[in-house]
Amino acid sequence: MGDKVFKLVGAGVAFGATVLARQIATKGWKAVMNEEPPANPEDPDTEMWQALVWAVVSGAVIAIVRLMATRKWTQYFTASTGKRPSNPDDVS
Numbered sequence: 001m002g003d004k005v006f007k008l009v010g011a012g013v014a015f016g017a018t019v020l021a022r023q024i025a026t027k028g029w030k031a032v033m034n035e036e037p038p039a040n041p042e043d044p045d046t047e048m049w050q051a052l053v054w055a056v057v058s059g060a061v062i063a064i065v066r067l068m069a070t071r072k073w074t075q076y077f078t079a080s081t082g083k084r085p086s087n088p089d090d091v092s
Helices: 001-035 050-080
Strands: none
Touching: 001 050
């Protein structure tokens, strides 16, 4: 497996994690607030506190779940290939 496979599968993992995280955030909001989360937080009819809380909560959940999923994928890739994927930010 090369870096292209790593990146391609990693993008799929990140996308799937984002979808899952959005569902988690939505279910959490419904459980706590007993209502649907704001459909469009930018809508002026949405109360500002709801828009802000939804942005913070959903953003944090998405970031955490994506981080966990991509770290697991990187660990699996490294264990399977015996080498770490290259980091495009490394300056050599």
